[in-house]
Amino acid sequence: MSAALAPKSRTFMNTGLPLFSDLPHKVASLDADLVRFGHKEVELALHEMPGLVALQEEYAGQKPLAGARIMGSLHMTIQTAVLIDTLIALGAEVQWVSCNIFSTQDHAAAHTADNGVRVFAWKGETLEEYWWCTLQALTMWKDGGAPNLILDDGGDATMLVHIGRELELAGELPDPTKAGSEEEAVVLQCLLDVRETRGNEFWTQFAPNLRGVSEETTTGVHRLQQRADAGTLLFPAINVNDSVTKSKFDNVYGCRHSLVDAIMRATDFLISGKRTLVCGFGDVGKGSVQSLRGQQAKVSVTEIDPICALQASMQGLDVITIEDALPTFDMYVTATGNKGIITAKHMVGMKHNAIVCNIGHFDNEIDMAGLEEMRGLGEVEKIDIKPQVAEWRFKNTTHGPGGRGHSVIILAEGRLVNLGCATGHPSLVMSASFTNQVLAQIELHQNADSYENKVTVLPKVLDEKVAHLHLQKFGAKLTVLSEEQASYIDVDVAGPYKPTNYRY
Numbered sequence: 284m285s286a287a288l289a290p291k292s293r294t295f296m297n298t299g300l301p302l303f304s305d306l307p308h309k310v311a312s313l314d315a316d317l318v319r320f321g322h323k324e325v326e327l328a329l330h331e332m333p334g335l336v337a338l339q340e341e342y343a344g345q346k347p348l349a350g351a352r353i354m355g356s357l358h359m360t361i362q363t364a365v366l367i368d369t370l371i372a373l374g375a376e377v378q379w380v381s382c383n384i385f386s387t388q389d390h391a392a393a394h395t396a397d398n399g400v401r402v403f404a405w406k407g408e409t410l411e412e413y414w415w416c417t418l419q420a421l422t423m424w425k426d427g428g429a430p431n432l433i434l435d436d437g438g439d440a441t442m443l444v445h446i447g448r449e450l451e452l453a454g455e456l457p458d459p460t461k462a463g464s465e466e467e468a469v470v471l472q473c474l475l476d477v478r479e480t481r482g483n484e485f486w487t488q489f490a491p492n493l494r495g496v497s498e499e500t501t502t503g504v505h506r507l508q509q510r511a512d513a514g515t516l517l518f519p520a521i522n523v524n525d526s527v528t529k530s531k532f533d534n535v536y537g538c539r540h541s542l543v544d545a546i547m548r549a550t551d552f553l554i555s556g557k558r559t560l561v562c563g564f565g566d567v568g569k570g571s572v573q574s575l576r577g578q579q580a581k582v583s584v585t586e587i588d589p590i591c592a593l594q595a596s597m598q599g600l601d602v603i604t605i606e607d608a609l610p611t612f613d614m615y616v617t618a619t620g621n622k623g624i625i626t627a628k629h630m631v632g633m634k635h636n637a638i639v640c641n642i643g644h645f646d647n648e649i650d651m652a653g654l655e656e657m658r659g660l661g662e663v664e665k666i667d668i669k670p671q672v673a674e675w676r677f678k679n680t681t682h683g684p685g686g687r688g689h690s691v692i693i694l695a696e697g698r699l700v701n702l703g704c705a706t707g708h709p710s711l712v713m714s715a716s717f718t719n720q721v722l723a724q725i726e727l728h729q730n731a732d733s734y735e736n737k738v739t740v741l742p743k744v745l746d747e748k749v750a751h752l753h754l755q756k757f758g759a760k761l762t763v764l765s766e767e768q769a770s771y772i773d774v775d776v777a778g779p780y781k782p783t784n785y786r787y
């Protein structure tokens with residue numbers, strides 16, 4: 284069956300929303316003040332997003348994305364609103380969801396919906412609402428058609444299509460009772476409802492419409508690479524994360540800005556002088572450490588990789604294990620992209636009112652499921668302080684005030700703290716990331732057929748172009764190579780200036 288707007292069917296789980304909805308958008312509010320705020324902030328952001336403005340100017344009147352139907356699953360922030368506006372200015376049709384239940388800025392969603400875009404996103408979605416939103420933006424296109432490109436952050440939209448199709452081809456019914464997590468149960472329920480209302484070939488017929496995906500983040504790229512290695516990736520993927528002007532800027536300098544912003548907005552605790560553990564010293568960990576050190580926190584790190592551990596040591600950081608930190612540390616930040624980094628047992632051993640947060644993509648770096656299990660057993664109580672800030676009070680420990688139970692303060696329920704408790708990276712940083720995204724979408728739209736179903740990065744010449752587009756904003760003046768110098772170091776005067784494996 285086509286993905287055409289369907290007659291109203293059953294509602295999805297506890298959302299009260301039709302499984303397939305013909306709503307033009309679903310956002311928190313289109314109140315005039317909120318819409319105005321969104322439009323004004325986009326106007327301000329534009330001035331800080333020279334890469335996207337340059338692409339709009341370069342392609343004015345050319346519409347290189349005409350015919351592209353892009354389903355976006357990426358934090359619905361003000362910066363993303365500028366990305367969406369740019370994709371549309373270049374000719375694309377766009378439908379959007381956020382890739383995180385807490386990251387939507389409601390005024391950004393209001394701006395986008397007010398511009399007539401089918402956007403399904405609001406701050407504080409439930410998991411059921413989140414997957415409902417993803418299903419709508421993927422499948423419910425105004426004219427009954429389907430998207431031909433995905434712009435993903437973390438891989439959820441890409442995963443839904445792949446798993447839906449795989450279960451159909453295997454002749455297996457999605458079974459939420461076999462899920463390994465609460466979220467997986469919602470995904471499987473969503474697929475089960477689709478199966479029961481749309482039959483056995485919905486995703487099998489849907490997937491061939493898709494010609495490619497561009498992926499924003501480390502964790503999403505990892506998921507794509509696993510599929511490519513297993514030979515199960517259904518379309519070509521462009522790895523935007525590993526453009527140098529993305530991961531060496533957004534992941535590092537973006538987190539340098541947005542980590543302490545989030546901790547301060549959430550808690551107002553003094554960061555200076557506090558013993559803080561950053562788990563993972565990759566790109567995000569490096570930015571996080573800079574962020575905390577900028578406030579004069581006493582930072583240590585954990586690592587599994589001897590090279591990253593050596594880098595940390597050379598920067599004067601103690602490389603320790605989490606067990607070393609437990610009795611004395613005031614703050615913990617996970618940045619590994621791995622799971623089970625801070626367990627419920629670790630939190631039992633933490634100091635009273637230690638702050639625990641995560642800046643990696645998913646919610647399993649901190650063992651929220653383990654804490655919930657303890658809550659079910661009556662061993663810990665959750666006390667909401669304000670949205671995205673909760674005290675978890677352990678009832679059976681004795682190192683809290685007056686020898687009673689101690690608490691830990693968990694931010695954004697273990698999900699991306701910088702987007703849950705603050706507004707993510709600033710516009711100028713996101714401009715570089717999103718300029719890569721637009722270039723990747725143009726490349727896929729125009730040339731997807733010449734790619735294999737593998738994961739590739741954009742050529743270095745485009746990476747350098749993205750950097751060029753942002754230099755003027757800083758008043759930077761490049762030195763121009765002479766022909767003689769260029770030939771001496773064996774590069775072209777116009778670049779690229781480094782071999783592809785150069786590490787920056």
Ligand code: NAD
Binds near residue numbers: 500565566586588624
């Ligand atoms: P990365 O691979 O550069 O760094 C991760 C580091 O964690 C690596 O050095 C790895 O050795 C280390 N690590 C893995 N398991 C560990 C463990 N058990 N204990 C200690 N260290 C461990 O990845 P990255 O680009 O820094 O991304 C990290 C996460 O942040 C990913 O999930 C990514 O998607 C996400 N991300 C978030 C934002 C944001 O705005 N919050 C921005 C970019 C990326």
Ligand code: ADE
Binds near residue numbers: 359362537709713
């Ligand atoms: N990732 C980190 N910061 C972001 C932002 N401001 N907008 C979209 N994605 C982001």
